[in-house]
Amino acid sequence: MNRLTLKLACLAAALIAASGTARAAEDWPEGAVTFITSGLPGSAPDLMARVFADRLGRRWNQSVVVENVPGAEGTLAVKAFMGADPGTALMLAPSGPSMVAPALRAELPYDPDVDLMPIAALTVDHVAFAVTPGLGAASLDELIAVARSRPGALNWSSAPGAPNLVFRELLRSSGIEMTHVPYKGVGPEMIADLASGVIQIALVPLAPARGLASEDKIRLIAVTNDARAPSFPDVPTVAEAGYPDLAMEGVLGAFGWRGITSERREQLARDFRAAADDPALRQRLEASGQTVRVTGPEGYATYLSNERRRWATAARTLGIAPATN
Template sequence: MLKQLWVAALFAASSTGALAQAWPDKPLRIVVPYPPGGSSDIIARAVSQPLSEALKQTVIVENKPGANGNTGTDFVAKSTDGHTLLLCDVGALAISPSVYLKLPFDPSKDLKGVSMLAYSPHLLVVNPSVKAGNLKELVALSQKEKIDFAVTAMGSAPHLAGVAVEKATKAKWEYIPYKGGSQAVADTVAGQTHVVMNGMLATLPFVQSGKLKVLGVSKKTRVPLLPDVPTIAEQGVAGFESGTWQGVLMPASTPPAVVSRVAAELARIIQSPEIQQRLASQGAEVAVIAPADFGPFFERERAKWAKVVAEGKVTID
């Protein structure tokens, strides 16, 4: 009997290894559940070609925006082709169960974490016409006149970060919802809205070109690319930190061998000197988390933002 069990285990291991080597046998899709131009889209396009070369299959980046990222996420959660990946803001995904009364998927049960890839803090930025040079002045201004706060997506991490700052400082924002960070930033650049919080990766170029004015960084320490910009914590919101976490997930039915192979390739790709340097020049940090650590991270993020959601009484029908 022991010999039979040993042979069965050996066969299972060899079958698993063979599956990982045989996969993929057709092109892959990386679904980004937001419009083009945002942080997740930037990361997806940075890793797609190297991943294609590593797996010897075409890798297509497909934007599926809608319902604050839930449309594309639901598409991947229900995918059965074994060749569809989700690349999104994992922090925002962890928020969804707290803010949506109904979700067509359960991120903890229907999706399997593959690898975290990158992190970038949020920047609090304003249109250059806004007469405020720091957070304190912006708060004072908001108490005197209407300040439109562009929301990258209702219930997103930047939205809840704005809610947390509003409550801590007694600011008064008028939230204007958008379908993604790129559109929210574009309207703030155009002067349609006054303020936006968004991932540094997608927002820094507008700061560097003078199209947006940065008032604060949502990190515990100042960032090297903006050494003169104080953190939001420095400006009176003690301990405040938020950011955009880009990660890859696959449907829960994906075989562990496939998850392990994709995770290993992505970790190698994202940590390559070329991509690390490219991300660092835009204010993002490589932040690899293995599949085994993905679940605990997700639950910590969910608990963190659930508290903000409850305190801010944020719900989306």
């Protein structure tokens, strides 16, 4: 074999290998896929996961099922995700287990830098301060005034993670006292208790609250996002209400398994982006209070890193020492 023939043979072999690698990347998934979410049925993470499962199941020509594993501020969902066979599941959930939990727990049953590999940020959830109508508070100023007149008498709750820290910052910065009532997650029980007055204030995503809010059975007084919610345009942002330090956005995203390749993460991000281009998907999520905003692995990882520093600082300001159990 002469030198030219040898070079051509090597080039052909390289092209075949590259083609095989590309096909292998595009062949995923080889079977059914599970989307594990920390949200209760009917919650924002649950709705987001189910809408993407429907679109991507068709794109992949595979069954995609959603598994709800709520509780323990997302830790139970992460443990379920880690227990799945690599390559058979993705975690679609709020970003809290990666960006807030490290500030609240001295030890975690997972490594957020290894076990939760960012694939894509998918949606931004509108998060709202909501009150029971009988409280007589139509704004954050009025809420604080009522709380000051009844120290310790009002009950509050929130979504776990960043919303919980935001509510505690409201208490700290305004010098008011309320009683925290924990729930397993933001679902029908919490929202029903808010409507009936068992709890008087909650900081929750719009998805589970929008129904009763539309019926005036609960009142939304401010959203923590940078912009007003399109579905409730009359509700001001916390910045507009004079409380910019309470601003936060509820970013929900997709995470891959330990050891997932960068090529697979990029491929999956492209798949999620393609699904998000569907106007019907956007319309359904926007009606629930979520805005579709897809980023790739690098952008999502940068966001999580920055937010982890922010919430670690917030926890220290609030005097919250990382729990040891």
